[in-house]
Amino acid sequence: MSNIADTCESVGLGYIPGNNNWKSYVGNIWYKIFSQYNLEKKGTLVEIAPGSVNKIGNGLKSYGFNGKLYVVEPNTKSLATIQEQYSQILPACIRPIKATLKKAIPILPEKVHAIIANHPLDDMIAGKYLDKIGFDEFFDDHYDSVSPDKTRELWRRIESDPSQLQAVKQEVSDEWNQLIERTNPCLIIISQYESYFFRSNNIPSPDKHAFDVLNEIRIRYSNSESNICLEEYVENPSRWLVLENPLK
Numbered sequence: 001m002s003n004i005a006d007t008c009e010s011v012g013l014g015y016i017p018g019n020n021n022w023k024s025y026v027g028n029i030w031y032k033i034f035s036q037y038n039l040e041k042k043g044t045l046v047e048i049a050p051g052s053v054n055k056i057g058n059g060l061k062s063y064g065f066n067g068k069l070y071v072v073e074p075n076t077k078s079l080a081t082i083q084e085q086y087s088q089i090l091p092a093c094i095r096p097i098k099a100t101l102k103k104a105i106p107i108l109p110e111k112v113h114a115i116i117a118n119h120p121l122d123d124m125i126a127g128k129y130l131d132k133i134g135f136d137e138f139f140d141d142h143y144d145s146v147s148p149d150k151t152r153e154l155w156r157r158i159e160s161d162p163s164q165l166q167a168v169k170q171e172v173s174d175e176w177n178q179l180i181e182r183t184n185p186c187l188i189i190i191s192q193y194e195s196y197f198f199r200s201n202n203i204p205s206p207d208k209h210a211f212d213v214l215n216e217i218r219i220r221y222s223n224s225e226s227n228i229c230l231e232e233y234v235e236n237p238s239r240w241l242v243l244e245n246p247l248k
Ligand SMILES: C[S@@+](CC[C@H](N)C(=O)[O-])C[C@H]1O[C@@H](n2cnc3c(N)ncnc32)[C@H](O)[C@@H]1O
Pocket: 048, 049, 050, 051, 052, 053, 055, 072, 073, 074, 075, 078, 099, 100, 101, 102, 117, 118, 119, 120, 123, 124, 125, 127, 128, 139, 142
């Protein structure tokens, strides 16, 4: 089993799972959203947890972004791959940060135009249950080799202690709050759409818990949630969170 299509998420509106154009498809959604919100083309952006597959980068390329992009990704191999891809396609200044979100926060700028992340929350939860070796094993070549059994077993372990899981979800949500406090962004866009890989392998837990975290962030910044409806672009708008000037 194998390729991007297998690990892709089902966001609907025209995408046929199995189609190898998944990266472009998701990139195009991001492009439309950047256009909708008039993202600052020369601005300073922070992307969290890109993995090694260029999705947001494709959207930024189509949009003509040429500012400064901080890329926060703790997995060495993924960061190297995405940095190389971004350097090739984006006329932007790429600033890779090899760190988890928690460790990256103090070194990020105190004012940014936008924070962006595609489907980060399930992996941020899962990552908290892995030691260094397990983390690298799970996320190295994630898209080529991640097996449903390995993922199912990890999430079975995660759910075996509900109170610990609740604390971990709170920790992830708190890190996003700290990120927002630190960088005072004008715009935040996080997608956490349902995963085709999880759905087709009957692994509902990551989608459920990641959505809880997304909603936790949503509730905290409810006054800043954008009222522009994304239903023209995505199948389930509630799985996308857009905040405007959350600290105002
Ligand atoms: C496999 S990618 C999937 C999401 C990716 N944006 C996409 O759309 O395909 C998720 C990445 O999250 C990273 N990650 C896990 N925990 C993290 C954390 N606490 N902070 C930042 N990144 C994290 C992993 O290293 C992994 O490369």
